[in-house]
Amino acid sequence: MRYRSTRGDTRARNFSDILLAGLADDGGLYMPESWPQFTPDEWRSLRGLPYADLAARVIAPFTEGAIDFATLLRLCTEAYADFDHPAVAPLVEIENGLFSLELFHGPTLAFKDMAMQLLGKLFEHVLTERGERVTIVGATSGDTGSAAIEAFRGSRHLSVAILHPRGRTSDVQRRQMTTVKEDNILNIAVEGTFDDCQDLVKAMFADKPFREEVRLSAVNSINWARIAAQIPYYVRAALTLGAPDRAVSFAVPTGNFGNVLAAWAASKMGLPIHRLFIGSNRNDILTRFLDCNDMSVRGVEPSLSPSMDIQVSSNFERLLFELLDRDSEACARIMTQFRATGRMDVPPTAWDRARAVFSGLHLSDEQTLDEMRELYRNSHYLADPHTAIGIAAARRGHEQGVPMVAAATAHPAKFPDAVIKATGIHPPLPEKLADLFKRAERFEILPNDLKVVESAVRTHLRLG
Ligand SMILES: Cc1ncc(COP(=O)(O)O)c(C=O)c1O
Numbered sequence: 001m002r003y004r005s006t007r008g009d010t011r012a013r014n015f016s017d018i019l020l021a022g023l024a025d026d027g028g029l030y031m032p033e034s035w036p037q038f039t040p041d042e043w044r045s046l047r048g049l050p051y052a053d054l055a056a057r058v059i060a061p062f063t064e065g066a067i068d069f070a071t072l073l074r075l076c077t078e079a080y081a082d083f084d085h086p087a088v089a090p091l092v093e094i095e096n097g098l099f100s101l102e103l104f105h106g107p108t109l110a111f112k113d114m115a116m117q118l119l120g121k122l123f124e125h126v127l128t129e130r131g132e133r134v135t136i137v138g139a140t141s142g143d144t145g146s147a148a149i150e151a152f153r154g155s156r157h158l159s160v161a162i163l164h165p166r167g168r169t170s171d172v173q174r175r176q177m178t179t180v181k182e183d184n185i186l187n188i189a190v191e192g193t194f195d196d197c198q199d200l201v202k203a204m205f206a207d208k209p210f211r212e213e214v215r216l217s218a219v220n221s222i223n224w225a226r227i228a229a230q231i232p233y234y235v236r237a238a239l240t241l242g243a244p245d246r247a248v249s250f251a252v253p254t255g256n257f258g259n260v261l262a263a264w265a266a267s268k269m270g271l272p273i274h275r276l277f278i279g280s281n282r283n284d285i286l287t288r289f290l291d292c293n294d295m296s297v298r299g300v301e302p303s304l305s306p307s308m309d310i311q312v313s314s315n316f317e318r319l320l321f322e323l324l325d326r327d328s329e330a331c332a333r334i335m336t337q338f339r340a341t342g343r344m345d346v347p348p349t350a351w352d353r354a355r356a357v358f359s360g361l362h363l364s365d366e367q368t369l370d371e372m373r374e375l376y377r378n379s380h381y382l383a384d385p386h387t388a389i390g391i392a393a394a395r396r397g398h399e400q401g402v403p404m405v406a407a408a409t410a411h412p413a414k415f416p417d418a419v420i421k422a423t424g425i426h427p428p429l430p431e432k433l434a435d436l437f438k439r440a441e442r443f444e445i446l447p448n449d450l451k452v453v454e455s456a457v458r459t460h461l462r463l464g
Pocket residue numbers: 110111142143144221253254255256257258259260307308386387409410
């Protein structure tokens with residue numbers, strides 16, 4: 001499989017190249033040159049496989065020509081060995097025909113582990129094979145950061161710098177990142193929002209001398225490997241509920257648009273998906289887009305679901321590229337204009353195509369608390385605020401006869417304040433994190449300034 005950029009860079013590369021590169025040189029995102037297709041019989045043959053085996057088979061077409069299947073299978077087996085549920089990503093029926101797909105049974109209690117545990121193994125494999133070193137720089141609103149730190153801590157092949165928006169994550173999320181002791185990890189609390197952190201990461205990639213000097217790499221969902229590793233759980237859920245012989249719908253709480261994009265990618269591979277529902281908080285740019293083609297950036301506002309306090313949803317570019325029939329010139333033009341004006345002019349035909357598959361629902365904090373309360377009262381299901389938004393979107397879109405799966409993206413113990421407020425219950429942290437609030441924290445507080453942040457990354461590299 002070869003990859004090309006959404007903005008036109010056609011120097012096709014293989015999976016290992018784009019894994020290490022993260023973002024294309026022209027600022028675009030890598031996309032597979034074509035969509036692998038599975039026939040109904042091929043889907044059926046995946047039913048009942050252990051999660052790691054299924055994941056390897058679904059991901060294999062994307063790594064073809066770069067990583068052999070036996071190696072991929074070994075890496076998947078290692079990646080999912082320590083999840084705390086035998087099914088890795090279990091399905092729980094919370095109402096008739098409405099299921100929660102629990103993606104938080106990995107080490108850091110959020111769906112990010114589902115991809116990041118595998119990315120940790122893939123980076124080690126490719127860097128060892130090539131004898132190279134990279135510096136990973138990532139932006140986080142709370143969950144990507146801890147998942148990346150957990151997956152890469154202690155590696156001899158790379159350093160990791162994670163930028164989080166100061167004071168805008170939950171205390172549990174922050175401590176999961178800042179209490180890690182390994183010297184290859186640097187935590188930076190940026191005076192700004194998640195979008196500022198994400199902009200800093202993209203600006204570091206655009207700064208060619210810096211990018212080459214530190215050999216920059218990315219593990220946010222701008223890296224295609226993240227999306228590829230998030231496809232298998234949609235496949236597993238759909239097969240469990242009757243696919244490919246009947247279609248299934250998914251509802252996904254959405255911020256950077258990576259998770260729901262993985263579901264959409266599964267449909268491009270031939271998995272019968274009826275509709276995709278996006279849930280958001282008051283940072284509702286995506287639901288505004290779906291409602292009235294208004295893709296305009298407003299300031300990022302804090303909410304009870306801080307991991308989705310995002311306005312610029314990076315992965316939307318991948319969908320746009322496809323909606324424009326892969327016209328990379330048009331895609332580059334629209335993205336450049338979006339960057340300059342904060343407003344994206346999506347052609348009406350592309351908007352119609354998006355609405356043929358996606359619907360959106362946004363919830364205020366009050367509505368989120370109501371949803372969490374009702375879920376607990378009626379179904380005895382304790383949901384974190386992000387998951388609750390996904391379930392609300394699922395309920396809104398649930399059609400008779402079409403199973404509906406809501407992605408449960410975080411463990412409630414990551415957001416205890418919201419859970420207590422809604423239900424009165426304090427969800428305990430699992431045993432492995434029981435002493436989290438006793439551990440010492442280590443992080444730098446820096447202004448939202450590219451040169452200052454780059455200098456901190458350089459210094460860390462010298463000392464680390
Ligand atoms: C708990 C949680 N739910 C939902 C999301 C949104 O996912 P995505 O950014 O892939 O749209 C995030 C952050 O990415 C998250 O951490």
